[in-house]
Amino acid sequence: MRFVVPFVLAFAAAVATSAASDDPAAIAIAGPQNPATLSSFGFFDGGAARPSARLIPYELRTPLFSDYAAKQRFIYVPDGAQIGADADGRLIFPVGSALIKSFGYPAKSGGLNVIETRVLLHQAQGWVALPYVWRADGKDADLRVGGTRVPVTFTHGGNDLSVNYSVPNKNQCKQCHSAAGNIMPIGPVWQNMAFLRPADARAIVKAAPALARLQPYPKWDDSRTGALDDRARQYLKVNCGHCHAPQGSASNSGLFLDGSATGAAALGIGKRPVAAGRASGDLDFIIAPGQPDQSILIKRMESTDPGIAMPELGRSTVHEEGVELLRQWIAAMPSNTH
Amino acid sequence: MRKLALIGYWAATPNPACNYHSLRHVVPMRIRELLFVGAAFCALVQPASAKTIAVSPGEGAQERLHEALIAAEPGDVVELAAGRFKLSDGLSLDVNKVTVKGQGGLETILDFSGQQGAGEGLLVTSDDVVLRDFAVENSKGDGIKSKGADRIVYHKLRVEWTGGPLATNGAYGIYPVESKDVLIDSVFVRGASDAGIYVGQSRNIVVRHSTAVENVAGIEIENSFDADVHDNIATRNTGGVLVFDLPNLPQMGGHNVRIFGNIIVNNMTPNFAPKGNIVANVPTGTGVMVMANRRVEVFDNVIGENGTTNIMIVGYRFPFQDPKYDPLPREVIIWDNQHSRAGWDPKFRGGTEIAAAMGGSFPGIFWDGAGGSEYMPVIQDDVPALSLGLKDVTADTAMAQPAPLARATSRPDGLPAIILPEAMEAAIR
Numbered sequence: 001m002r003f004v005v006p007f008v009l010a011f012a013a014a015v016a017t018s019a020a021s022d023d024p025a026a027i028a029i030a031g032p033q034n035p036a037t038l039s040s041f042g043f044f045d046g047g048a049a050r051p052s053a054r055l056i057p058y059e060l061r062t063p064l065f066s067d068y069a070a071k072q073r074f075i076y077v078p079d080g081a082q083i084g085a086d087a088d089g090r091l092i093f094p095v096g097s098a099l100i101k102s103f104g105y106p107a108k109s110g111g112l113n114v115i116e117t118r119v120l121l122h123q124a125q126g127w128v129a130l131p132y133v134w135r136a137d138g139k140d141a142d143l144r145v146g147g148t149r150v151p152v153t154f155t156h157g158g159n160d161l162s163v164n165y166s167v168p169n170k171n172q173c174k175q176c177h178s179a180a181g182n183i184m185p186i187g188p189v190w191q192n193m194a195f196l197r198p199a200d201a202r203a204i205v206k207a208a209p210a211l212a213r214l215q216p217y218p219k220w221d222d223s224r225t226g227a228l229d230d231r232a233r234q235y236l237k238v239n240c241g242h243c244h245a246p247q248g249s250a251s252n253s254g255l256f257l258d259g260s261a262t263g264a265a266a267l268g269i270g271k272r273p274v275a276a277g278r279a280s281g282d283l284d285f286i287i288a289p290g291q292p293d294q295s296i297l298i299k300r301m302e303s304t305d306p307g308i309a310m311p312e313l314g315r316s317t318v319h320e321e322g323v324e325l326l327r328q329w330i331a332a333m334p335s336n337t338h
Numbered sequence: 339m340r341k342l343a344l345i346g347y348w349a350a351t352p353n354p355a356c357n358y359h360s361l362r363h364v365v366p367m368r369i370r371e372l373l374f375v376g377a378a379f380c381a382l383v384q385p386a387s388a389k390t391i392a393v394s395p396g397e398g399a400q401e402r403l404h405e406a407l408i409a410a411e412p413g414d415v416v417e418l419a420a421g422r423f424k425l426s427d428g429l430s431l432d433v434n435k436v437t438v439k440g441q442g443g444l445e446t447i448l449d450f451s452g453q454q455g456a457g458e459g460l461l462v463t464s465d466d467v468v469l470r471d472f473a474v475e476n477s478k479g480d481g482i483k484s485k486g487a488d489r490i491v492y493h494k495l496r497v498e499w500t501g502g503p504l505a506t507n508g509a510y511g512i513y514p515v516e517s518k519d520v521l522i523d524s525v526f527v528r529g530a531s532d533a534g535i536y537v538g539q540s541r542n543i544v545v546r547h548s549t550a551v552e553n554v555a556g557i558e559i560e561n562s563f564d565a566d567v568h569d570n571i572a573t574r575n576t577g578g579v580l581v582f583d584l585p586n587l588p589q590m591g592g593h594n595v596r597i598f599g600n601i602i603v604n605n606m607t608p609n610f611a612p613k614g615n616i617v618a619n620v621p622t623g624t625g626v627m628v629m630a631n632r633r634v635e636v637f638d639n640v641i642g643e644n645g646t647t648n649i650m651i652v653g654y655r656f657p658f659q660d661p662k663y664d665p666l667p668r669e670v671i672i673w674d675n676q677h678s679r680a681g682w683d684p685k686f687r688g689g690t691e692i693a694a695a696m697g698g699s700f701p702g703i704f705w706d707g708a709g710g711s712e713y714m715p716v717i718q719d720d721v722p723a724l725s726l727g728l729k730d731v732t733a734d735t736a737m738a739q740p741a742p743l744a745r746a747t748s749r750p751d752g753l754p755a756i757i758l759p760e761a762m763e764a765a766i767r
Contacts, residue, residue, distance in 0.1 A: 146405035149426065149454065166455055170408050171430035171463075181463070181486065246588070249463075252485065252515045252539050254587040265586045265659055272656065273614055274584060277479065277509020277532050280614030296614065306428075307478035307508055312457040 023054075026078055029098050029121045031128065038117055038132040038141035041098070043076060047138050048102050048114035055100065057196045060187055062220040062231075062238045065319040066103060067163050068156050070112055073187070074100040085208040089190035097122045099185055103165075105154040115150050116167045117141055120177065120185055127183040129173030145170040163316045172313050180247040191217040192238070220325060232329035233259070235322055239311060255286060268297055269333070276300075279308040289333035298327060388413035395421035404429055410436045418472055420445040428456025428477075434464045437765070440472025443496035443526060450477040458483040458513070459497075462490060468765045470494050476501075481530070483513040489759055490514055492522045493766045499529030503552045503610045510536040511553065514543075516589070521762050523547050531610060532617050533558035534575070537565065539589035544756050545570060554611040555580045555620060556602075561592050566756040568599045576609040577617070577624035578602035578644070583631050584616060584654065585663035593632040594753055597639065602626060603678070604643040609685075619655075621646040621685035630654040633669040635753060641702075642678025646685050648702040649675070651715050653731030665731050666709045671749050673718035677702045680721075688736035692724075695740070700724075705743065706731070716746045 024042040028035045035041065043052055051057065055074035063071065077083055078096035085091050093099070098121050104114035114134050121128045132141035133148060147169030153162045177183050187193075190211045195201040205212050218226025220235040241258030243250040248258070253274055254266065261267040268286030273279070273296055281299040288294035300310040301323050309315060391406045391414060393399075403423060406416050412435035420441040425448060431438065438460075440446025450459045459477030462469070462484035473496035474481045481497035484490045497511035511527035514520045515538040522545045527534035534553035537543050543565035549572075550556030556572030558580040559565045572578035579602055583592035602625045611618040620627060623645025628634045629652050641648040649672060654665035681700030684693055693700040703723035705715050708731040717723045727739035 144401075145408045146401040146403075147427070148401060164454055166427070169404050169430070171404075171432045171461075172456075174432060174463075175430070175461075249485070251588060263659065270659075271586055272584075272616070274587060274616075275480075275509060275513075275515075275532070275536075275538070276612075276615060278505055278507070278612045279479075279509075280612045282613040284614045305478065306453055306455045306457070312479075313455065316455065 023079065025054075025076055025098065026096060029076075029078075029096055029123065031121070031123045034128070034130055034143055034145070036143050038119075038134075038143075041076075041119070043074070043098070043100055043119075044117075046140075048072075048104070048117060048134060048141075049111060051100075056200045058188075058200070059194045059196065060238070061192050061194055061217055061225070062234045064187075064238055064314075065322055066314050067152075067165060067317045068154060068161070068319075069103045069105060069115075069165070072102040072104075072112070072114075075188070076100060082207045083204050085190055085204070085211050087210065089211060089214045091185075091188040091190060091193075091204070093122050093185070093188075095122050095124050099188065105152055114138070115152065115165060118168075118173065120183070127177070127185065129170060129177055129183055131167050131170065131173065133167055147172060157320075161317060166314060166316065168313060175249050175313060176242045176311075178242075178247075178249055179245070186242045189217075190214055192234075221321060228325075228329055228332060232326055235325055239322065243311070277307070279303075279310075281308070287330055287333075288335075290331060290335035292327040292330040295330050298323065298330065301326065387411075388415065390415045390417050392417050392419065394419040395423045399423045400426050407431045407433075407436075407438070412436065412466075415439055418446045418448075422447045422449050424449050424452060425459075426452055426454050428453065428458055428461060428479075430456075430461040430463065431467060432463045435466040436464070437468040437470070438472070439468070439470050442471050443473045443494055446472040448472060448474045450475065453478045458508075461485070462487045465489055466761070467491070468493065470766065472496075473498065475499075477508050479508045480513045481508060481511040481527070483510070483515065484517060485514075486516045487514065488517055489519040489762055490517060490521070491762050491765050492525055494523075495525045497525070497527045497530075497534075499531075502529055503531075503554075503607050504529065505531055505610050505612050507531040509533075509615070511550075512536070513538070515539050518542055519758055519762065520544070521758055521766075523766055525549075526551075527556075528552050530554065531612065532615055533580070536560065537562055539587060542756060542758065544568075544758055549573075550575060550578075552607055554607075554609060554617045556605065558582060558617070559592070559595050560584065561587050561589050562595070563589075563591075563593055564756055565595045567595070567597045571601045573601070573604050574607050575605045576607050576611070576622050577620040577627050578605040578641075579625070580617070580620065580627045580629070581631050581634050582616065582627075582629045583664075585658040585660040585665070590660075590663050591632070592630070593634075595631060595633070596635045596637075596753055596756075597626060598635070598637045600639045602639055602641045602644070602648075606643070606645055621650075621689070623647070623680075623683060623685055624650055625680065626650065627652070628667050628670050630665050631667055631670075632664075633753065634667070634671070636670070636672045637674050637752075639675045640678075641675055642680060644680045645683035646681065646689065647700055647704055648677055648680040648721075649704075649719075651703075651705040653706055653708045655732055657732070666713055667705075667715075668709070668713050670705075670715035671752075672703065672715060673749060675719050677719060677721045686735050688734070688738050691736075692726075692738060692740050696722075696724075703743070706735070707738075707741075708733070714743065716749045717743055718746050718749055720745075 076098040081094040102117040104112040134141040152165040236257040245258035418440040458480035468491040470493040499507035509532035511530040530553040533555035534550035541563040556575035625641040625644040625648035680702040684700040702721040707725040707727040723743040
């Protein structure tokens with residue numbers, strides 16, 4: 001059981017200060033109207049490259065793969081409020097907070113061509129997820145609850161790749177950011193976070209000292225940070241575990257990649273597909289230990305066909321490096337583990 | 339008499355468009371009987387503030403339709419105009435008490451042939467939703483999925499892969515899962531590479547007045563509790579109606595399923611399921627297949643022209659590690675079905691040999707025999723029935739020791755009918 005560390009009692013303070021604040025974000029976040037433009041929040045000073053000093057920038061040690069897009073992540077906390085954490089290291093944000101994430105690709109001229117910025121707003125009734133798409137002039141972004149697709153060409157590994165980049169619609173936001181039907185943040189777990197300004201990390205630890213005792217999670221692509229098994233599981237947790245969880249969108253599959261699996265079958269080892277259809281690729285098992293080529297998990301990660309590809313959302317290219325990690329992981333499993 | 343006339347109709351109309359027309363001819367007769375009662379209720383179920391959001395096909399249909407589905411509020415109707423909506427991505431609905439209504443299964447078409455993302459055509463994740471009078475064509479994955487969507491109604495829908503039975507088609511046509519109270523009424527499903535109508539890990543389910551053609555499994559009830567499957571037509575599938583239970587899933591122990599009043603004929607489409615899926619093991623030419631469930635009743639159906647057998651009762655044959663899972667079927671009760679020809683081409687190991695030993699034809703009903711007499715089905719049909727006499731559930735069917743199953747002299751009282759919340763029935767009157 002997860003319990004809330006008792007020193008996280010900033011709710012009242014947050015509500016009290018947000019009402020009095022002249023910060024435009026306080027009103028925009030509170031709802032109930034969804035602001036039509038991103039500038040309504042005041043998170044950026046006239047462009048995605050100029051985040052407000054009020055925002056706390058951070059990175060993830062193991063991030064979700066999104067078609068090789070670069071991401072810029074920020075936390076907004078209302079004046080006088082404080083971030084807390086639960087015993088598992090999951091950060092707790094007071095009402096009035098926002099999580100902000102921009103997606104883009106390196107521009108030829110340097111810098112980042114930001115396509116969209118997604119916000120998660122912590123309103124009194126719960127979290128709300130909204131996607132904003134930047135205008136061509138880069139000065140502001142417009143709310144697009146229905147999502148859209150944007151053709152993008154970028155360079156990866158010396159090759160030009162073209163994708164029809166998908167900005168998720170509001171429902172798709174929830175498909176991943178969902179626990180038992182409610183919208184939740186996914187990423188901000190202390191052990192997987194890296195703060196760009198040391199003072200931000202210090203402030204959080206000061207409010208939630210128990211965090212200092214938690215060991216950082218491995219970086220999926222850095223063998224110095226963890227064993228192959230740990231890095232592979234961390235990759236699965238971040239890329240698959242938000243749906244493949246007992247309370248997630250893929251709960252009916254019985255395949256749990258969020259770290260909750262207690263037996264081999266729930267992790268996919270020796271498990272037969274349930275509703276995969278043609279995505280089985282004529283294979284019998286999600287993971288055939290020792291045999292990555294015989295594993296449906298690998299086949300689905302290597303596909304870009306929407307009836308086959310996993311994850312279902314936000315991926316129209318293959319994450320070659322991620323596939324390689326999981327191939328090594330499966331190849332290293334003794335073939336009698338199930 | 340009407341049922342028998344229909345069999346002739348199916349045999350004479352290979353054109354899929356005709357198939358759907360035939361559905362419209364058959365089903366409304368049943369609906370009309372209910373119209374008088376229904377009119378009074380319709381006015382009551384709509385909240386005062388309900389509004390209709392109209393959406394037409396054409397430029398920007400994807401974003402316009404999706405924005406309508408997102409903007410809808412409880413009580414609203416999203417009304418789709420006639421025509422072809424060319425969609426580039428999956429759609430989803432996450433608002434309770436919304437009706438999505440088209441102008442008919444041939445008139446309003448959600449065309450997913452250009453779909454670039456998402457695992458299904460339409461995904462519903464909210465409660466008290468009614469989907470009616472439209473079609474979903476050629477989605478890349480499943481057709482319409484509803485997950486954790488209680489009291490959902492699917493009515494007069496068409497879900498079709500228009501190229502016919504192909505392994506490259508999506509898995510499920512209509513796919514409610516993890517839901518309580520499910521009504522599927524007067525739908526037409528064709529071409530699913532797994533099951534046309536699939537209800538998984540749900541409870542309190544009615545599938546009726548529907549037609550499943552050229553799917554691997556016509557209608558499948560899996561890991562579910564309390565289901566009535568009645569007055570449907572399942573034809574030209576690989577297997578007509580399946581009742582399965584599988585291990586390693588959050589909900590197991592499927593039970594209390596009634597299959598009655600259906601026409602389950604000529605399910606002879608060669609199995610086109612991608613290997614690895616459980617239905618890839620369904621022998622071509624199967625009428626009804628019950629696997630690893632407790633208390634299944636099969637009665638008053640017209641079943642025939644199925645080359646393997648009309649009714650098959652078997653255990654789950656694969657290795658599994660799941661102490662909570664029971665691989666054996668039990669309390670299967672079969673009576674008053676009208677059989678025609680079956681078993682002339684049994685498509686499982688050892689089937690041909692048994693058929694030869696029995697004078698060329700496999701019987702219309704068989705049980706694998708696993709578990710012994712405690713598990714023996716109760717059969718009161720006027721056709722020969724056989725136990726394969728397998729010593730355990732994983733034994734090779736080629737090692738069968740067939741023995742006739744005697745007609746039972748009595749049977750237990752039947753299960754009660756499934757009753758759905760009145761608002762669900764009212765929604766389609």
